[in-house]
Amino acid sequence: MNTSGKAVAVVIGGANGIGEATARLMAARGWQVVVADRDAEAAHRVADSVGGHAVAIDLGSEASIDEAASWIDGLGPVAALVVAAAVFQDVLPPIDLPMAAWDRTVQINLTGTYLANRAFGTRMAQHGRGSIVNIASIAALGSFPVHAYAATKRAVVSLTEGLAGEWGRSGVRVNAVSPGSTLVPRVAGRIASGRYAAHPGTFTALGRVVEPNEVAEAIEFLASDRASAITGVNLVVDAGWQVASTWAQYGGVRASSQQAG
Numbered sequence: 001m002n003t004s005g006k007a008v009a010v011v012i013g014g015a016n017g018i019g020e021a022t023a024r025l026m027a028a029r030g031w032q033v034v035v036a037d038r039d040a041e042a043a044h045r046v047a048d049s050v051g052g053h054a055v056a057i058d059l060g061s062e063a064s065i066d067e068a069a070s071w072i073d074g075l076g077p078v079a080a081l082v083v084a085a086a087v088f089q090d091v092l093p094p095i096d097l098p099m100a101a102w103d104r105t106v107q108i109n110l111t112g113t114y115l116a117n118r119a120f121g122t123r124m125a126q127h128g129r130g131s132i133v134n135i136a137s138i139a140a141l142g143s144f145p146v147h148a149y150a151a152t153k154r155a156v157v158s159l160t161e162g163l164a165g166e167w168g169r170s171g172v173r174v175n176a177v178s179p180g181s182t183l184v185p186r187v188a189g190r191i192a193s194g195r196y197a198a199h200p201g202t203f204t205a206l207g208r209v210v211e212p213n214e215v216a217e218a219i220e221f222l223a224s225d226r227a228s229a230i231t232g233v234n235l236v237v238d239a240g241w242q243v244a245s246t247w248a249q250y251g252g253v254r255a256s257s258q259q260a261g
């Protein structure tokens with residue numbers, strides 16, 4: 001039982017990266033955080049360091065999601081759900097993408113996000129209040145050579161809009177956050193290994209990538225009552241990747257504002 005009197009926030013994928021930054025920020029802002037992750041050891045490490053709870057969950061399994069939701073029922077009503085777990089894929093032409101990889105990406109990123117929304121959103125609707133934040137991606141906004149991943153992320157935005165309509169009158173808000181390239185250890189590793197043609201910060205208006213805590217700020221805002229009239233939006237946190245992307249044919253965004261008046 002949650003005897004802290006704090007609002008309970010469940011962060012799925014809270015053991016690493018953006019989810020971890022979110023769990024830490026939400027705990028610092030007074031939420032009772034439940035770190036739910038497939039990596040149970042890391043989930044416990046994060047939860048212990050913020051005075052929260054840890055629970056093992058596999059977003060690829062309906063039974064696991066329902067089991068975790070039932071365990072969390074013991075803490076009292078959930079005020080906020082953040083779905084930050086996802087799997088990623090290599091850049092591949094369709095002919096080289098194994099169907100098993102396609103299926104797994106859809107199963108975890110889309111079906112799993114739906115099932116987590118269903119489990120917690122239904123409970124929130126019964127309780128008459130709650131807020132869900134699904135993490136999509138800038139891959140939902142344009143054309144990317146990661147066909148399975150991008151398709152699931154665009155579908156997450158669609159799902160978010162549908163469920164915002166579904167549960168609005170029941171006091172439940174459902175929003176998405178779409179990060180651009182965010183410097184979690186996984187992405188830092190990819191940059192260091194020369195996996196990208198150029199540093200991803202090169203392509204943004206701000207000339208840099210996003211820090212995990214900057215995404216966490218947007219997530220915590222949407223989860224909180226400060227966003228009480230906001231539902232069904234996809235808040236993009238991309239250091240200006242989207243606005244800069246259309247400047248390529250003009251040679252890219254200007255290097256600085258030191259131009260002739």
Ligand SMILES: NC(=O)c1ccc[n+]([C@@H]2O[C@H](COP(=O)([O-])OP(=O)(O)OC[C@H]3O[C@@H](n4cnc5c(N)ncnc54)[C@H](O)[C@@H]3O)[C@@H](O)[C@H]2O)c1
Pocket residue numbers: 012013014015016017018019036037038039057058059060083084085086087108135136137138139178179180181182183184185186187
């Ligand atoms: N980092 C970026 O540049 C970036 C950009 C756009 C969108 N995103 C999105 O942000 C979210 C977080 O990404 P990240 O970069 O922090 O990832 P990450 O790899 O750093 O962390 C992902 C977490 O999800 C957990 N996880 C993976 N599969 C799971 C499963 N089946 N069940 C439960 N937990 C599982 C992992 O154990 C890990 O703790 C994802 O939805 C991702 O698509 C990230």
